[in-house]
Amino acid sequence: EDIHIPVPLMADGSRSILEAAPKQLDPQAVFRAALFIQTAFRRWQLATPARLLGIESTVPSPALRVALTWKQRLCRPETVDVTAEAMAAVAVICGRNNGLTLGPIVACYNEYIDKLPADDAIFALLRERFQEVAEDMDEAVLAQLQDAQRPSEARSIIEKGRAAWGAPEKSLIPNHTLFSSCEDRVEQLKKVIEGDLTARLEFTTTRRSIESLSQEVELEFHSCHTPLRARVLKAKQSHKARVELEVQSNYGWPPKGQPALLIRAARWFALELGSEHPAVEDFLRAALRELRKVEFSAEQVLAPVEEATDERRRRLALWPPAPKLIQQGITEQLEEILNNAKPSLQHYSEELALECPNILKRFSGIEKEAFVERCMKDAKKTAKQLRKSSDTADQEEPRLHAAARLFQLLEVLQGEGNAGMAMAIELGADFERELQEVKPLIALTRPDLLFVEADLDDGWHRPPDFRLLDQPVAEAEAQGIDKDATQRAATPKTERSDINISMKLHSVNLQDTQSRSEIVLLERCALIIAEECGIPRQWISNLHFKAEDASKELTDVSDFAGVDM
Numbered sequence: 001e002d003i004h005i006p007v008p009l010m011a012d013g014s015r016s017i018l019e020a021a022p023k024q025l026d027p028q029a030v031f032r033a034a035l036f037i038q039t040a041f042r043r044w045q046l047a048t049p050a051r052l053l054g055i056e057s058t059v060p061s062p063a064l065r066v067a068l069t070w071k072q073r074l075c076r077p078e079t080v081d082v083t084a085e086a087m088a089a090v091a092v093i094c095g096r097n098n099g100l101t102l103g104p105i106v107a108c109y110n111e112y113i114d115k116l117p118a119d120d121a122i123f124a125l126l127r128e129r130f131q132e133v134a135e136d137m138d139e140a141v142l143a144q145l146q147d148a149q150r151p152s153e154a155r156s157i158i159e160k161g162r163a164a165w166g167a168p169e170k171s172l173i174p175n176h177t178l179f180s181s182c183e184d185r186v187e188q189l190k191k192v193i194e195g196d197l198t199a200r201l202e203f204t205t206t207r208r209s210i211e212s213l214s215q216e217v218e219l220e221f222h223s224c225h226t227p228l229r230a231r232v233l234k235a236k237q238s239h240k241a242r243v244e245l246e247v248q249s250n251y252g253w254p255p256k257g258q259p260a261l262l263i264r265a266a267r268w269f270a271l272e273l274g275s276e277h278p279a280v281e282d283f284l285r286a287a288l289r290e291l292r293k294v295e296f297s298a299e300q301v302l303a304p305v306e307e308a309t310d311e312r313r314r315r316l317a318l319w320p321p322a323p324k325l326i327q328q329g330i331t332e333q334l335e336e337i338l339n340n341a342k343p344s345l346q347h348y349s350e351e352l353a354l355e356c357p358n359i360l361k362r363f364s365g366i367e368k369e370a371f372v373e374r375c376m377k378d379a380k381k382t383a384k385q386l387r388k389s390s391d392t393a394d395q396e397e398p399r400l401h402a403a404a405r406l407f408q409l410l411e412v413l414q415g416e417g418n419a420g421m422a423m424a425i426e427l428g429a430d431f432e433r434e435l436q437e438v439k440p441l442i443a444l445t446r447p448d449l450l451f452v453e454a455d456l457d458d459g460w461h462r463p464p465d466f467r468l469l470d471q472p473v474a475e476a477e478a479q480g481i482d483k484d485a486t487q488r489a490a491t492p493k494t495e496r497s498d499i500n501i502s503m504k505l506h507s508v509n510l511q512d513t514q515s516r517s518e519i520v521l522l523e524r525c526a527l528i529i530a531e532e533c534g535i536p537r538q539w540i541s542n543l544h545f546k547a548e549d550a551s552k553e554l555t556d557v558s559d560f561a562g563v564d565m
Helices: 027-053 062-075 082-094 102-112 121-147 151-165 180-201 207-221 228-249 259-273 278-316 324-352 357-367 369-388 393-413 417-430 432-442 510-515 518-533
Strands: none
Touching (some): 082 102, 180 207, 180 228, 207 228, 228 259, 259 393, 357 369
16 A cells, blocks of 8 residues: 655646645554555565465465454454554654645544553654644745735635644644734734725615625624624614614605605615514505505596597407598597696606506506507616616615616516517516515515415315305304403403502503504503613513503503513
């Protein structure tokens, strides 16, 4: 068995020190190789006399000899001369000048550390050689770190070097540190990257950019301390407070304005604060009320226009065709209807944009090919805008609105003939990622976009002609149930904590607290108490409302208590 594997040459003809040493250079491999070579040499010495005498060789084959010796070592370990074997292995491993890494040294050290006294001379020899090779390893890896620009890149190079050199996590030598020069280089890179990330913090004005910066901080500084974490946390809090203020002030409260602008703003606020944020939910409900109001008005105005245009087009499409003068008159009537409807179409196009599929169908029914051509032109323009935009924080909001508009345009074009379908497929494939990201935000105002996965149960176990019937709900009086008994029961009272606090709410009665979600109201009260008292929210429990006195009117007093501290 040949244990010498040449190290590959680099481009300049030098040997790469980072290349791993021979894989079999460990104490047991050295012993097997020596035994194999000895047996092979003895067979060669006896080969000529045995051939002249016409007898078979009495020396077993090298492979069989190694197997038999190894079997004896395993069955009778007390027969092994550990000291002599260790000296031979250490001499072979430590005597290697080229291509030696820390792997064989560590393997030899671990092999005999439990078999020989700790003060044996071979361990001193192994530690000395370990330090020499560790210095070579440090220099070789440090040379590769010169091109690293980030601490994460430097740590990756160090880990690759550790694996190539077989370096352990902890040095065999007390008070000795592996990769000391490399760690100094990493510290220099940390100072540089800390300054770069601090400068970028000023331009992280969106939720996604702040989260991206936070991930970079964790990646670059790993388990190290850095003031950047506190700065990023402060930036998150400031961003949240700023967006919450924008929700309540940009469009007034309750928000008023063009429904299309309100819906666009609601999507952006939902992306920045989350769709379940209370302020975003209130803003979205107000925007939907404005949208439905204008949608109803548009339906009342555009429905007669579409009926009139459909009637004229139907009469123009009759076969056999009407006389030329009659057709000319019908055409003039159609043009007059379209001209009169242009101000209304323009008005509702600005008010609703592409937010109402029903109104878009009215537009398509009235304008026909002109509407389709305009949608295709807008789709190309929006796609061009998306391609030119960058991923910076200042471009994130325009990209969101452009992606939402493209989603709505492609949805319209899918039902407008072969040309529209072809464009929808092409642009949908080009901007698949952007469209998938914006779909949940569009679904905030379009419940029809929310889907449930089909039930895998195909009903094979059901009897023939099985049907699900809707059972009408019986009236409470028909069932002899008191209506008052069917009302929602009050929140059950729980045992008070050791420290109890009662607060009086003015101009609020018990019915007001139960008219909507009492749980949400209790949670908001708990957050206010925690903020005012300067305590964690988890310390507050057992909140409930109650009347001051059952004999008095429940008009101005409510009470909640139970503060665990």
